[in-house]
Each structure stands twice: as C-alpha cells, then as structure tokens.
Amino acid sequence: xxxxxxxxxxxxxASYLVLAGYDYGVGLSLAGNADPGRRRAALNAVGPFFLxxxxxxxxxxGILFGAFPVLEGELLSGFYPIVLGALAGVILVTAGVQLRSxxxxxxxxxxxxxxxxxxxxxxxxxxxxxxxxxLQGVPRHADGHIAGLTHLLTPFxxxxxxxxxxxxxxxxxTFLTLRLPAADAAGxxxxxxxxxxxxxxAVGAATVVGLLSARVRETAQRPAxxxxxxxxxxxxxxxxxxxxxxxxxxVAFAATGAxxxxxxxxxxxxxxxxxxxxxxxxxxxxxxxxxxxxxPTLRLLGWLALPLVPALLGFQLMCWWVFRGRTDGRAPVYx
Amino acid sequence: MDTLLLARxxxxxxxxxxxxxxxxxxxxxxxxxxxxxxxxxxxxxKYERLTRxxxxxxxxxxxxxxxxxxxxxxxxxxxxxxxxxxxxxVFGAPLAIETLVAFFLESTFLGMWIFGWHRLRRGVxxxxxxxxALTAYASAFWILVANSWLQNPVGxxxxxxxxHLTDFGALLTNPTFGMAFGHVVAASLLVxxxxxxxxxxxxxxxxxxxxxxxxxxxRIGLVTSALAITLVQGFGFAQFGPVGAVQPTKxxxxxxxxxxxxxxxxxxxxxDYTPPVLASVGLGFMILIGLTLGTLWLLLPLLFRDWIIRxxxxxWLILLAVPLPLVAVILGWLAREVGRQPWVxxxxxxxxxxxxxxxxxxMLVSLIGFSLLLGTLAVTNWVLMARHAVRGAHDPAxxxxxxPSADVPTEPAFV
Numbered sequence: 001x002x003x004x005x006x007x008x009x010x011x012x013x014a015s016y017l018v019l020a021g022y023d024y025g026v027g028l029s030l031a032g033n034a035d036p037g038r039r040r041a042a043l044n045a046v047g048p049f050f051l052x053x054x055x056x057x058x059x060x061x062g063i064l065f066g067a068f069p070v071l072e073g074e075l076l077s078g079f080y081p082i083v084l085g086a087l088a089g090v091i092l093v094t095a096g097v098q099l100r101s102x103x104x105x106x107x108x109x110x111x112x113x114x115x116x117x118x119x120x121x122x123x124x125x126x127x128x129x130x131x132x133x134x135l136q137g138v139p140r141h142a143d144g145h146i147a148g149l150t151h152l153l154t155p156f157x158x159x160x161x162x163x164x165x166x167x168x169x170x171x172x173x174t175f176l177t178l179r180l181p182a183a184d185a186a187g188x189x190x191x192x193x194x195x196x197x198x199x200x201x202a203v204g205a206a207t208v209v210g211l212l213s214a215r216v217r218e219t220a221q222r223p224a225x226x227x228x229x230x231x232x233x234x235x236x237x238x239x240x241x242x243x244x245x246x247x248x249x250x251v252a253f254a255a256t257g258a259x260x261x262x263x264x265x266x267x268x269x270x271x272x273x274x275x276x277x278x279x280x281x282x283x284x285x286x287x288x289x290x291x292x293x294x295x296p297t298l299r300l301l302g303w304l305a306l307p308l309v310p311a312l313l314g315f316q317l318m319c320w321w322v323f324r325g326r327t328d329g330r331a332p333v334y335x
Numbered sequence: 336m337d338t339l340l341l342a343r344x345x346x347x348x349x350x351x352x353x354x355x356x357x358x359x360x361x362x363x364x365x366x367x368x369x370x371x372x373x374x375x376x377x378x379x380x381k382y383e384r385l386t387r388x389x390x391x392x393x394x395x396x397x398x399x400x401x402x403x404x405x406x407x408x409x410x411x412x413x414x415x416x417x418x419x420x421x422x423x424x425v426f427g428a429p430l431a432i433e434t435l436v437a438f439f440l441e442s443t444f445l446g447m448w449i450f451g452w453h454r455l456r457r458g459v460x461x462x463x464x465x466x467x468a469l470t471a472y473a474s475a476f477w478i479l480v481a482n483s484w485l486q487n488p489v490g491x492x493x494x495x496x497x498x499h500l501t502d503f504g505a506l507l508t509n510p511t512f513g514m515a516f517g518h519v520v521a522a523s524l525l526v527x528x529x530x531x532x533x534x535x536x537x538x539x540x541x542x543x544x545x546x547x548x549x550x551x552x553x554r555i556g557l558v559t560s561a562l563a564i565t566l567v568q569g570f571g572f573a574q575f576g577p578v579g580a581v582q583p584t585k586x587x588x589x590x591x592x593x594x595x596x597x598x599x600x601x602x603x604x605x606x607d608y609t610p611p612v613l614a615s616v617g618l619g620f621m622i623l624i625g626l627t628l629g630t631l632w633l634l635l636p637l638l639f640r641d642w643i644i645r646x647x648x649x650x651w652l653i654l655l656a657v658p659l660p661l662v663a664v665i666l667g668w669l670a671r672e673v674g675r676q677p678w679v680x681x682x683x684x685x686x687x688x689x690x691x692x693x694x695x696x697x698m699l700v701s702l703i704g705f706s707l708l709l710g711t712l713a714v715t716n717w718v719l720m721a722r723h724a725v726r727g728a729h730d731p732a733x734x735x736x737x738x739p740s741a742d743v744p745t746e747p748a749f750v
Contacts (some may be wrong), residue, residue, distance in 0.1 A: 069423020
C-alpha cells in the first residue's frame with residue numbers, strides 16, 4: 001500500500017518536472033530572445049498546456065500531505081530555503097506567463113518576460129537542489145526533526161541544481177522544436193543541439209562532485225542505481241542530440257522528458273526503503289512505511305484515487321490531443 | 336519576534352490575499368456559466384461578448400488565486416510541520432482530495448477553455464466552463480471540510496499522541512461545515528454579483544457606447560447580489576447555534592466558555608485560552624456590513640423602466656459599495672480563524688506545538704519575502720483588472736479570433 005502511494009507520488013512529481021520542465025525551459029529561452037513576436041510565439045506554444053502542467057505540482061504536494069504527512073512536514077521544513085526558492089520561482093512563472101500580455105506596451109511585456117526568466121531559473125534550481133538534498137541525506141535526529149539548514153550548503157547541491165537548469169533548458173528548446181511552426185522550429189532545434197553538450201558537462205560535474213561526497217556515498221542504499229542515474233541522463237541527452245540532428249523532434253522530446261523524470265525515479269529507488277536518510281543517526285532515518293499515513297487514511301484515499309487518477313490522466317490526454325501538432329496562424333494566442 | 340508569531344502572521348497574510356481572489360473566482364465563474372450557457376442556447380451575440388469580457392476579468396483574477404493557493408498548500412509543510420505530524424492523518428485527507436478532485440482538474444479545464452475559443456465545438460467549450468465551475472465549487476467544499484475539522488475535530492482517535500482517522504463521514508457532517516459552506520458560497524456570489532454590477536454601473540455612468548450590454552450585466556449583477564446577500568445573512572446567522580455549541584470560547588465568555596477553559600487548563604496546563612478580541616471586532620463589523628448590504632433589495636424596484644440608470648445616483652452607490660463585500664469577507668474570516676485561537680485544531684493541537692522548528696530569522700525572511708511578492712502581485716493584478724474593466728467589452732484578448740494580426744494590440748494602450 002505504501003509502495004503504491006510512493007509510486008503515485010513519484011509519478012506526479014516526475015510528471016510535474018517533465019511537463020512544467022518545458023514551461024520553465026521555454027521561460028529560460030526568453031532570455032536569449034530579443035524579438036517580441038518570437039517571445040510571444042514561444043509562450044503560446046506552451047499555451048493551452050501551461051495551467052495543466054503547473055498543477056501536477058499541486059497534486060503531488062496534495063498526495064504528499066494526504067498519504068505521507070510526516071514526510072511532508074519534515075521535507076518541506078527541513079529544506080526550507082530550497083523550497084522557498086522553488087516556490088517563489090513557480091509563483092513568478094505562473095503570474096508572469098499569464099499576465100505578460102495583458103499590458104499592451106512591448107516594454108512592459110519585456111519586463112514581465114524577465115520575471116518569467118527569473119522564475120524559471122529559480123524553479124529549476126530549487127527542484128534540482130531538493131532532489132540532490134535527498135540524495136546526500138539530512139541531519140535528522142532521534143526526535144524526528146531535521147536540525148538546522150546549513151546541511152544544504154554543499155557543492156553537490158549547487159552542482160545538481162545547475163545541472164537541472166541545463167536539463168530544463170534543453171527540454172524547453174526541444175519542446176519548441178516540436179511545437180513551433182516549421183519555419184521557426186529550426187532555430188529552436190539549433191539552440192537545443194547547442195545546449196546538449198552544456199547539459200552533459202553539467203551532469204558530469206554534478207556526478208563527480210557527488211561521487212567525491214562521503215555523505216552521498218553513505219546515503220545511497222543502492223549505490224548501483226545512484227550511479228545509473230548520470231549514465232542514463234547522458235544517454236538520454238545523446239539520444240536527444242542525435243534525434244534533433246535527424247529532425248525527429250518527437251523522439252528528442254521523449255528523451256529530454258525522460259531526462260527530467262529519471263532523477264525522481266532513481267533518487268527514490270536509490271534511497272528505498274527510506275524516504276529521508278539521516279546522516280547523524282542511522283536509527284533516525286525515515287522509512288517510506290513510517291512516513292505514510294495510517295491505514296484508514298490510505299484506504300480512503302485509495303478508493304478515491306482508483307477512479308480519479310484515470311480521470312485526471314484522461315482529461316490531460318484530452319488537452320494534449322485537442323491541441324496537438326504545431327502552432328500555426330489558426331491557433332488562439334492569449335499568453 | 337518569535338517563530339510562532341511570524342508563522343501566524345504569514346499564514347494570515349497569505350490566506351487573506353488568497354481569500355480575496357478565490358471569492359471573486361467562485362462568484363464570477365458562476366455568472367460566467369450563466370452567460371456562456373445563455374449564449375450557446377440563444378445564440379445571441381450579446382451573451383458572447385459578455386462571456387468574453389467577464390471571462391477576461393475572471394481569468395486575470397484567477398492568476399493570483401492559483402499563485403496564492405500554491406503558497407497556501409506549501410505553507411502547511413514549511414511553517415506548520417506539527418500539523419502534518421500530529422493531525423496529518425485526518426486533516427491531510429480532505430486537502431489531498433481537494434488537490435486531486437478540484438484544483439488539478441479546474442486548471443486543466445481552464446487552460447483548454449482559454450485556448451479553445453474558435454477551435455472546439457461550442458458544446459465542448461461550454462462543457463469545459465461547467466467543468467471549471469463545478470471543480471471550483473468542489474474546491475471550496477473540500478477546503479471548508481478541512482477548515483471545519485480544524486474548528487471542530489471529529490472522526491478521529493488519538494493513539495501515541497497522533498490523531499488517526501476513524502470516521503470520515505463525521506468530517507462531512509461536522510456542525511461547523513454545512514452552514515459555513517453555504518455562507519462562503521453565497522458571499523462569493525455576492526462579491527461576483529456586486530463586481531459585475533459595479534463595472535457595468537461605471538460604464539453606464541461614463542455613457543460608454545455599449546449601453547445595451549452593460550445594462551444587461553448591471554441587471555444580472557444586481558439581482559444576483561440581492562439574492563446572495565439574503566443567503567449570506569441566512570447562512571451567517573444560522574451558524575451561531577452549531578458553532579457556539581462546539582466552540583464555546585469563540586463568541587465570548589459565558590459559563591460554557593469558562594468550563595471549557597477550566598477543562599483545557601487541567602489538560603494542557605495554564606495558558607491564555609481566550610481568543611484575541613480581534614475576532615469579535617471582525618464579527619461585529621462584518622454583521623454591520625452584511626445588514627447594510629441588505630439594502631440592495633431597495634435597488635431592485637428601480638430596475639423597472641431603467642430608473643436605476645436614469646437616476647444615476649444608484650449607479651454611484653453601487654460603484655462605491657464594491658469594496659464592502661470584500662472587506663466583510665476578510666472580517667468574517669478573521670472572526671472564524673482568530674476565534675479558533677490559540678488552537679490549530681480546536682481543543683486538540685495548540686499553535687505552539689504545530690509550528691515548524693525553524694529559526695526566527697528564516698521565518699522572517701519568508702514572511703517578508705512572500706508578503707512582498709504576493710502583495711505586489713496582488714496589487715498589479717487588481718490594477719490590470721481595473722484597466723481591463725475600464726477598457727470595456729469591445730475587443731477583449733480572450734476569445735479573439737486567431738489571425739496574423741493577433742499579435743498587434745488593437746485596443747488603445749492604457750499603460
């Protein structure tokens with residue numbers, strides 16, 4: 001039961017990173033784009049999916065609260081500054097994308113676009129840092145609380161956060177290659193191809209720093225899966241690069257999407273059976289089973305999730321299906 | 336400054352801003368459903384234009400609703416980790432249900448609705464708005480179930496200091512829930528209706544060329560708010576009995592309150608168990624505003640032969656009255672939430688046990704940072720809403736037919 005809920009939590013958070021990941025990637029791409037028309041076209045390529053993408057985070061935190069209340073409290077308060085940064089980023093992107101076209105002046109719109117760039121960067125940094133923080137363990141004491149916040153200040157957290165920004169940027173550019181009108185997609189494709197080596201270098205750097213960190217080595221319950229993560233990421237990035245060169249943006253998008261989902265899956269699997277591994281007291285590590293809500297709550301939520309999750313996925317699929325294909329002159333423009 | 340006070344201030348700020356936006360969302364979406372349904376059934380262009388105009392204002396308002404909603408959701412874990420630890424098994428369930436049943440679907444539907452103009456069949460497009468509205472109501476329902484549990488914890492048993500769910504049905508039949516839900520929904524309709532009437536009144540005062548359009552929305556808004564204020568009053572006064580019975584300290588210091596405080600002192604040790612006076616002040620002024628707004632009924636006869644427009648003074652009154660329901664909403668929230676102090680979960684979990692063990696400096700940075708961020712966004716959002724309301728209904732961006740000229744703003748610049 002706990003495993004099923006943990007998997008569902010992972011599914012929602014990974015889906016959030018994949019889907020909102022391209023929102024943030026497109027957001028980052030605004031930084032290097034001086035042409036107002038193209039900036040707006042990029043945002044409207046995300047268009048109908050934007051709101052539906054962001055709420056995967058809301059649902060993930062809902063599941064975290066309902067099914068893993070103890071983990072929710074410890075994780076969010078123990079990673080306070082990181083969660084704060086990511087949250088500020090999410091808010092800035094949410095408001096920026098939706099409001100940027102409401103003023104009519106290009107100067108004001110350009111200012112909103114900078115808000116979106118800053119927000120996208122913060123969100124990508126934050127979620128990358130959160131996953132890295134899980135992988136390097138937390139100073140959880142016998143009283144069940146994580147002490148202090150300085151445990152987050154490590155080179156590994158910084159390197160992994162930067163690598164996430166790079167992954168998100170590649171993912172966003174790949175999305176635009178897939179979705180913009182064919183004439184504009186070539187430019188996005190070139191950008192994505194140029195970003196792939198940057199992302200590989202960033203993942204490589206994070207890997208080296210991680211392997212050198214004793215905390216990371218000791219926290220990993222299944223080191224083989226931990227090592228598999230960077231290997232799989234590099235493989236996905238290479239697949240994306242080849243697919244982009246061969247003008248197969250769909251394949252490339254699947255690959256960059258996998259590169260954002262894999263960290264969630266493999267970090268979870270590397271730490272299993274723990275959700276939080278303590279670096280100061282091995283007895284204080286929090287197992288997934290202990291973090292979960294008690295039986296009656298999980299059963300209640302389970303009966304509810306059974307019909308609900310397929311419905312949620314169904315309506316998201318409907319959205320993707322209705323608005324599939326490249327944007328063109330017939331596509332509504334609102335953002 | 337201690338962590339607890341900072342955490343409480345942050346919760347009050349975020350929840351207060353959130354509430355101001357969600358009541359407007361809930362009220363406007365109901366009116367929008369009516370407008371778009373009328374458009375699809377009658378095919379009249381008037382209703383299409385009203386749907387686009389009010390849809391645009393609704394969508395702008397929604398931005399801050401969702402942004403503050405996300406902050407609210409995270410805040411429990413960030414600042415109140417004790418809530419998850421001690422009562423998360425019970426309190427977490429309705430919140431999780433809300434995110435999945437309501438929040439998630441509401442946004443998915445809304446994204447499709449915004450970008451579905453001229454692309455989806457009319458029936459499908461209308462169904463999406465109905466979906467947005469129903470999930471918005473579901474959202475209010477489950478959030479109030481969760482909030483009512485904090486007001487009056489039911490359906491649980493405590494084992495090893497942690498609350499476990501025993502009877503989920505009791506959460507739904509909680510005496511602090513039903514009337515409060517009706518009260519909040521009616522208040523949302525009041526806010527939405529008065530907003531619609533006020534914006535229309537502004538255009539009628541200014542004699543904008545769109546006379547027929549704004550006359551229609553004035554009538555819709557006014558009738559809605561008159562009906563709503565009566566419901567607000569009814570559901571409001573109906574709460575005194577059931578809430579007073581389970582929360583003796585909320586409305587003053589009678590014998591029941593003294594007995595309850597004596598009980599708590601025995602169980603939890605001595606402490607200040609009387610809620611701050613702010614709660615009763617909020618309650619008093621809210622009732623005052625509620626009774627004042629009852630005079631909306633006096634304006635209804637003036638709809639006959641458009642006397643309300645010809646006399647003009649009523650239009651000014653409607654315009655000036657628009658902050659009143661929003662102020663009342665905040666005061667009512669203060670009465671309900673401050674009246675629960677010093678408890679997170681009434682009689683079960685005191686606030687000082689629920690606050691996260693983070694340092695005061697971190698909490699202060701969080702409070703200042705998020706208050707500034709959300710405050711700035713809220714003000715910007717209202718300015719944008721006001722500008723779009725003033726601009727009128729001649730060509731809202733929402734539902735504009737796609738075409739090569741869509742990127743070029745056709746409306747006069749108001750920046």
